[in-house]
Amino acid sequence: MEDTGTRSFVERLLQLDRRWIFLGIALAVVVPFLVPGFKMRSGVVSPRTQSIYDTINGLPAQSVVMFAFDYGPASIPEMQPMAVALCKHAMSRDLRVIGVAIHPQGPLLGGQALREAAEEYGKQDGVDYVNLGYKPGGAAAIKGIGTNIYKVFPTDLSGRNSATLAVMQGVRTYDNIDFIVALSSTPAPFSWIAFAHEAYGAKMGVGVTAVMATDFYPYLQTDQIVGLINGLKGAAEYEDLIRHPSYGMLGMSAQSVAHLWIILTVIIGNIAFFMWRARTRG
Amino acid sequence: MKVQVPIAICFIAGMIMLVKFFIPHYWSDRLEEELLNWARIVGAFALVLGISSLLRTHVEKIRRRRRDYGYSFVTLLAFIIACVLGIGWGLDPPSPFDWIFTYVFAPLDATMFSLLAFFVASAAYRTFRARTPEATIMLLTALFVMLGRVPVGDMLAPHGLFVAWAAALGFCIVWAVYPWLRHHTGQAAPYVGLLIIVAPVMVAFSLYLAQSASETTEWLMSVPTIAGKRGIILGVALGSIATSLRIILGIERAHLGGGGGS
Numbered sequence: 205m206e207d208t209g210t211r212s213f214v215e216r217l218l219q220l221d222r223r224w225i226f227l228g229i230a231l232a233v234v235v236p237f238l239v240p241g242f243k244m245r246s247g248v249v250s251p252r253t254q255s256i257y258d259t260i261n262g263l264p265a266q267s268v269v270m271f272a273f274d275y276g277p278a279s280i281p282e283m284q285p286m287a288v289a290l291c292k293h294a295m296s297r298d299l300r301v302i303g304v305a306i307h308p309q310g311p312l313l314g315g316q317a318l319r320e321a322a323e324e325y326g327k328q329d330g331v332d333y334v335n336l337g338y339k340p341g342g343a344a345a346i347k348g349i350g351t352n353i354y355k356v357f358p359t360d361l362s363g364r365n366s367a368t369l370a371v372m373q374g375v376r377t378y379d380n381i382d383f384i385v386a387l388s389s390t391p392a393p394f395s396w397i398a399f400a401h402e403a404y405g406a407k408m409g410v411g412v413t414a415v416m417a418t419d420f421y422p423y424l425q426t427d428q429i430v431g432l433i434n435g436l437k438g439a440a441e442y443e444d445l446i447r448h449p450s451y452g453m454l455g456m457s458a459q460s461v462a463h464l465w466i467i468l469t470v471i472i473g474n475i476a477f478f479m480w481r482a483r484t485r486g
Numbered sequence: 487m488k489v490q491v492p493i494a495i496c497f498i499a500g501m502i503m504l505v506k507f508f509i510p511h512y513w514s515d516r517l518e519e520e521l522l523n524w525a526r527i528v529g530a531f532a533l534v535l536g537i538s539s540l541l542r543t544h545v546e547k548i549r550r551r552r553r554d555y556g557y558s559f560v561t562l563l564a565f566i567i568a569c570v571l572g573i574g575w576g577l578d579p580p581s582p583f584d585w586i587f588t589y590v591f592a593p594l595d596a597t598m599f600s601l602l603a604f605f606v607a608s609a610a611y612r613t614f615r616a617r618t619p620e621a622t623i624m625l626l627t628a629l630f631v632m633l634g635r636v637p638v639g640d641m642l643a644p645h646g647l648f649v650a651w652a653a654a655l656g657f658c659i660v661w662a663v664y665p666w667l668r669h670h671t672g673q674a675a676p677y678v679g680l681l682i683i684v685a686p687v688m689v690a691f692s693l694y695l696a697q698s699a700s701e702t703t704e705w706l707m708s709v710p711t712i713a714g715k716r717g718i719i720l721g722v723a724l725g726s727i728a729t730s731l732r733i734i735l736g737i738e739r740a741h742l743g744g745g746g747g748s
Contacts (some may be wrong), residue, residue, distance in 0.1 A: 220611070222608040222611075222612075225604075225607050225608045225611055226604045226607070226608065228607070229603055229604050229607045230604075233603070248640055248700045248701060250700065250704060276595060277587075277591060277592035277593075277594075277595035277596050278595045278596060278598065278599035279599065280592060280596050281596065281600075309587075311577070312577065312584060312587050312588070313592075315578075315579070316588070319579075337577075339526065340526065340529040340530050340532070340533055341522075341525055341526035341529035341530075342529070344522045344525035344526050344529060345526060347518075347522050348519070348522045348523070348526065351515055351518065351519040351522070352519060355519065355523060356526070361577060361578060362576070362578050363576070403507070414635065417707070418707050418711050418712070418715060419715070421707060421708050421711070421712045421715065422712055422715060422716055422719060424708075425708070425712070435635070437635055437636065437700075440637075456636065456637060459635075459636055460636035460637060460638040462603065462607075463632045463633065463635065463636050463638070464636075464638060465607070466606075466607050466610055466611075466632065467629050467632060467633065469607065469610065469611040470610050470611060470614045470625070470629065472611075473610075473611045473612070473614065473615065474614075474615055474616055474625075477615045477616075477617075478616075
């Protein structure tokens, strides 16, 4: 009887209703957001994130940085904290910030990040930063900036003539842009590296979702990019570096608990599997 | 003519861009700039084609009253509303389009993507089993990367996690290598001897990496993973060069429509 009871318990465990797993994930994600002050530090800051931070930190005031917002709402949890942290860092250093996108949903999300940072540091649209919006054509648009940015973005997102904006003074090609960070949940950074960096020598960093990060490690090892912000952890690391804990760190807490839950379920699943196999072989 | 003219255009444009790369001159830059303008205009027309295809598909679905045709109504209605609001009031906040994007589209899109976490957790529970030595190595590595990607990993790492992980990994390597050795040498390899060699290596390896879980994860991602990745990248690059040359030289004609390559 006891054996049958144990066996049925193992079988029940192997055929566990997936709604229990869903419930565990839901609690793991939601609870850290509901508990006040539950913001985990990012852990050890990766040298790749540190490198982007150091590059921006080392630029003199009024240098020009370009952020490519090539992601959509699906990747907001990972990408938006990254974009906000970068914008805040650049504006805190009095850099001029140019936002562009070759992803159609990027400009509105990029605009939100730019405005959030600008409000905090009292920066003015058109003077200290600009959102040039979306341009179709992908690699052609990126290459076009190398010859004349105003041919690719004759107006900004609000329809103003981009050449007349104070923030754009002295900016014509990649030669006048001190640092570019391609933020993306798509393969767009490959085009940025191939054309902006390789063809025109632009200095570049990349920020991508965690699932894509390993695709860009080879470019780090060959110094084609100076740094890499890797998913939500990278965003939390950047928030840690600029001492602005926000959604990156909050998300990191939720992700920590969710990862622990998945690890726990995998271990339970394996224990049940080995018990079942030992019994069926026996 | 229908085939020759597009092939000729493709050949000329391809060769110009190829040769231009090696001639950094004012006129070659101007020529490239002009061609890139054309490329962007052609790219914009692709958007028009995409929209017309979307509309045709859904109108047809409604007309024929196909299954779930109600969703097509929603698609068309959303398309019309987004177009009217975007063209009529612009994109800048506080425009109605920005409101819809921020409070309707963005949460819906993020929600759809977030469902992935639930399915991944369920799939991991059901399929991530240590059935073979190779599967066990993958399982241990995956679990470790999961720990290394969150701060909790760094908190747990100093408490013997590395040694336990390395010992388990070492055991799996012996488990995987032993039958292979026995098969290829034709004699029973000294199992204990192998274990004696692997175990100290794994302990030394764990001590070397025992700074933090995130450092180990970085090592896993930047050394063994990249070793495989580089091979894939080189293969893809060579394939891209071959395909580009086939298109420029008119050997590959699938992009012209109506069939595959020659």
